[in-house]
Amino acid sequence: MKQQLEIVPSERVGPLVSVTDVYKYFPTGGGFGRGAAVKAVDGVTFDIAAGETLGLVGESGCGKSTLGRVIMQLQPATKGSVKFEGRELTKMRGNELRQVRQRMQIIFQDPYASLNPRMTVGDIVAEPLKNFGLGNKREREKRVQEVMKVCGLNPNFTNRYPHEFSGGQRQRIGIARALVLTPSLIVADEPISALDVSIQAQIVNLLEDLQNEFKLTYLFIAHDLSVVRHVSDRVAVMYLGKIVEVASSREVYDNPLHPYTKVLLSSIPYTDPELEAHRKPILLKGEIPSPINPPKGCRFHTRCPIAQFPICGEVEPPLEKKADGHVAACHFPGKL
Amino acid sequence: MTALSILNLVPEPGRISGGQILFKNRDVVSMTSSELHEYRGGDVAMIFQDPMTSLNPVLRVGFQIEEAMRAHSRFDKRQAKARVIPLLERVRIPSPKQRARDFPFQFSGGMRQRAMIAMGLANEPSLLIADEPTTALDVTVQAQILELLKELNRELGTAIILISHNVAVISSLCTRVMVMYAGRIVESGPTRQVFEHPEHPYTWSLLRSVPRVDERRHERLISIQGMPPDLSRLPTGCTFHPRCQFKVERCLREEPPLEEVAADQEARCWVLMRNVSKESQAART
Incomplete structure (x- = not known):
């Protein structure tokens, strides 16, 4: 069965991805179900519109990568629904899920660990086509060269091995592999944080160009708020397994409503020494609580500079609309 | 590596092949091992x-x-x-x-x-x-x-x-910054001055290659083409020239000296960003 090999822009209305009340718990030791669970993702709901870039930010251990993997169904959700192109993924099994994967791909952080060192670059990029039995050998070769060229790689290098490439070029190979099947969604999990600064801009620019050319939708996962602001149309902020705020990129930065978002933003130094001299960082007290036993009420209340009691320690604030296209989970939004 | 040299801690077979490191007027390179012990x-x-x-x-x-x-x-x-x-x-x-x-x-x-x-x-x-x-x-x-x-x-x-x-x-x-590229200082000066008026194209590009959290409108990032050079096979002339978008013919042949370009500011470049018109700067973005 041959399928078309051309890149078809997705023309779809409504959200491309709908995540509804998704939980992902990892059991810890103990055995026989007695152990506590790490609540990596703890009830998360959001949409990704076709053609947009949604930035997902948060600090290490907040569950952002797990959430990306659950959306990709690389790990099953403990509970909740993930819809992609209108179809429920969590109920799919085997071949059905395999077919959907043609339309959603992931790029990983570490371009050294995510490419098989024993395969040539041509084989790595062609592997998804082979897996899905697309095209014959010659068509596949043509497609691989085409995609490599689009990703800024020399198409004559298909016979080389990953170790012959630099970090930035390897990340391009990872992107080419993701792109070869003409996906509509790409989950980019910290795609630039392992790269040299002088190379990061090349990859950011490439991702932007590819999005414009192929109408891609990105879920861009990163801890670096400056990069996220730069690439994203909308930004979602995560803390301890929950989304605390979602708004347009501009709105999140100009008018953050959740105190955690505000703290994160105030923590980033400005490149401009003039602005930097006037920045007043809000320093957080204490450490991030354990996701095994997150605080009651608002999870941020143990470190929040404006927490009020008893409400913040008892009642969990729902993620609600606070302004047009701006949701936040806080009892006192915008008060910090 | 520069920092390790300051501590006279360069790993074998490397060595400090020349020059002086003065700490409170004492030369670190010629310290005895007991002096070094107190120093480090x-x-x-x-x-x-x-x-x-x-x-x-x-x-x-x-x-x-x-x-x-x-x-x-x-x-x-x-x-x-x-x-x-x-x-x-x-x-x-x-x-x-x-x-x-x-x-x-x-x-x-x-x-x-x-x-x-x-x-x-x-x-x-x-x-x-x-x-x-x-x-x-x-x-x-x-x-x-x-x-x-x-x-x-x-x-x-x-x-x-x-x-x-x-x-x-x-x-x-x-308060002060030194920008290094391929083992050399290419620019130095007070941080504010260097960041506001970078003269070396490497400094200029580096500052524009990272997204700023304070960016007002979406500007395309400057990407520095190519990769950092192999330190055992440095290019001739200015070591940055293969990646430089503002190079002139002289950059390929002669290595520029680190020279004063403004009060307290030094740069190692034949061109200097002040001599590059705004239009050609914009054209490289």
Whole structure:
């Protein structure tokens, strides 16, 4: 069965991805179900519109990568629904899920660990086509060269091995592999944080160009708020397994409503020494609580500079609309 | 590597092949090993990017800080013991008495870096070399460590060399900046001046290659083409010329000297960004 090999822009209305009340718990030791669970993702709901870039930010251990993997169904959700192109993924099994994967791909952080060192670059990029039995050998070769060229790689290098490439070029190979099947969604999990600064801009620019050319939708996962602001149309902020705020990129930065978002933003130094001299960082007290036993009420209340009691320690604030296209989970939004 | 040279700690088979390193008018390169022993960890302390690999995992944090003082002769045994808790307090470790008895794995990343800083400060050094001290940390923890370093600099008068690839971190902490490329200083000067009026194309591109959290409108990032050069096979002329978008013919043949380009500012470039018109700057973005 041959399928078309051309890149078809997705023309779809409504959200491309709908995540509804998704939980992902990892059991810890103990055995026989007695152990506590790490609540990596703890009830998360959001949409990704076709053609947009949604930035997902948060600090290490907040569950952002797990959430990306659950959306990709690389790990099953403990509970909740993930819809992609209108179809429920969590109920799919085997071949059905395999077919959907043609339309959603992931790029990983570490371009050294995510490419098989024993395969040539041509084989790595062609592997998804082979897996899905697309095209014959010659068509596949043509497609691989085409995609490599689009990703800024020399198409004559298909016979080389990953170790012959630099970090930035390897990340391009990872992107080419993701792109070869003409996906509509790409989950980019910290795609630039392992790269040299002088190379990061090349990859950011490439991702932007590819999005414009192929109408891609990105879920861009990163801890670096400056990069996220730069690439994203909308930004979602995560803390301890929950989304605390979602708004347009501009709105999140100009008018953050959740105190955690505000703290994160105030923590980033400005490149401009003039602005930097006037920045007043809000320093957080204490450490991030354990996701095994997150605080009651608002999870941020143990470190929040404006927490009020008893409400913040008892009642969990729902993620609600606070302004047009701006949701936040806080009892006192915008008060910090 | 420059920092390791300052400590005369260049790993074999490398060596300091020439030049002088003066610390308070004494040449570090020609120090005897006992002089070096006092100098390293005594006059100059260094903290690293990854505090987990620089702390001994099987020794209690308090003991390791004490050990740093016992290795030198500034404080006797009793003084060293008594200084541990105040040092931990100084770097804002909560409940320092209990924490001194913890092992490194019981500390979070930010606390380990604090413990490293406490250890570095133990002998009251006049210089602290911080090699990417916040790169492995989350932004909120980075903010705490940067504030701590600023405070130490202000209150104890400790000079700091901060080594970082993050221009915003440099902007936050440093009064002066030196930009290095392929083993050479290509630009130096007061941070504000260099960041506002970079003269070397490498500095100029670097500043525009990272997204700014304060960006008002979406501007395409400058990407520096190519890769950093192989240090054993440096290009002829200016070492940056293969990646430079503003090079002239002379850059391929002759290496430019580091020359004063403004008050306190030096750059190693034949062209200088001030001589590149706004239009051709914009054309390269």
